[in-house]
Structures are given as C-alpha cells and as structure tokens.
Amino acid sequence: MKKYILKRILISLFTLLAITLVLFILLQLMPGSPFNDEKLSADQRAVLYAKYGLDKPVFVQFFKYVGNMFRGDFGVSYNIxxxxxxxxxxxxxxxxxxxxxxxxxxxxxxxxxxxxxxxxxxxxxxxxxxxxxxxxxxxxxxxxx
CATH class of the missing domain: 1.20.5 (Single alpha-helices involved in coiled-coils or other helix-helix interfaces)
Incomplete structure (x- = not known):
C-alpha cells in the first residue's frame, strides 16, 4: 500500500510539473510582454525586465518561477x-x-x-x-x- 501511495504521489508531482511547464511555455509564446505600456521608455522597460528576471534565458525563468511558486511567492498585483x-x-x-x-x-x-x-x-x-x-x-x- 505504501508503494502504491508513493507511486501516486510521484505521478501527481510529475503531472503538476508537466502542466506547469506547458503553461509556462504557452505564456512565453504569447505575443507582447507584460511591459508593453506606451508610456514606458526603453530604459524603464529594461529595468523592469531585469527586476523580474525576464532578461534571462527561458529555462532560468522557468526554474525561478517554479522555485517562487513552491515558496508561495506569486509576485505582486498591479491590477486588483x-x-x-x-x-x-x-x-x-x-x-x-x-x-x-x-x-x-x-x-x-x-x-x-x-x-x-x-x-x-x-x-x-x-x-x-x-x-x-x-x-x-x-x-x-x-x-x-
């Protein structure tokens, strides 16, 4: 029974990671960026990209995203x-x-x-x-x- 439960937990974790990866990739493939505001200058946009790590390679962004998610850090809201x-x-x-x-x-x-x-x-x-x-x-x- 313990073996079965462990197997189900591992499968669930793998599935969660796979779904997270697919969603992350789909978000990366979307056109535009979170900072497409016309009021932002190129320098301001570059600062925001560096602040949120969007200037780093995609795989680094993904692992940072997953790490933050496991720590309960989902970022800050700008809309609500x-x-x-x-x-x-x-x-x-x-x-x-x-x-x-x-x-x-x-x-x-x-x-x-x-x-x-x-x-x-x-x-x-x-x-x-x-x-x-x-x-x-x-x-x-x-x-x-």
Missing amino acids: SKNTPISQLIAQRLPVSMNIGFQSVFIGALIGLILGIIAAVRHNTIWDTLSTVISVIGVSIPSYV
Whole structure:
C-alpha cells in the first residue's frame, strides 16, 4: 500500500510539473510582454525586465518561477490592489471561495443521494427515469451557471 501511495504521489508531482511547464511555455509564446505600456521608455522597460528576471534565458525563468511558486511567492498585483502580494490576496479570498465550494458539494451530494434513493426504491418506474434525467441534466450544466 505504501508503494502504491508513493507511486501516486510521484505521478501527481510529475503531472503538476508537466502542466506547469506547458503553461509556462504557452505564456512565453504569447505575443507582447507584460511591459508593453506606451508610456514606458526603453530604459524603464529594461529595468523592469531585469527586476523580474525576464532578461534571462527561458529555462532560468522557468526554474525561478517554479522555485517562487513552491515558496508561495506569486509576485505582486498591479491590477486588483497596487503592490499587494498575490499570496495575501489569495489568503483574503480563499475562505469565502472554500465556503461556497463546500456548500455546493454538500447540496449536490444531498440532491444526488435523494435522487439515488428514489431511483433505487422505485426501480423501473417513471420516478426512476425522472431521477436519471434530472441527474443527467445536473451533470450536463456547466459549473459556472
């Protein structure tokens, strides 16, 4: 059992690293730069590139990005709250998001349990079919609706 758990953890870490690499590469391939502001001079842009390490090779940027991510350093926000660490913004908003998520899971499980009981008790009746149709519709609706 320990071997299986270790294997699953290693596979999960490898998958997370692979997804991070793919996303990082896709972001690098996007046109433009984070500092395309017309008001910035070439010197100001060069200072910003050096400050954030964007003047370094891509593989160095990737390893710095992954290292910062593991330390919980996600940079600072310039859109939501000027110069506020993103980790602080996440910490402020995470409890509300988790509360909404837990409530959704609870309500979904409760509805699923009730529909499952109805379908089992009233097997091969209109109630069984109706429970199945409601379940399929519930699964088919996107989560953002």
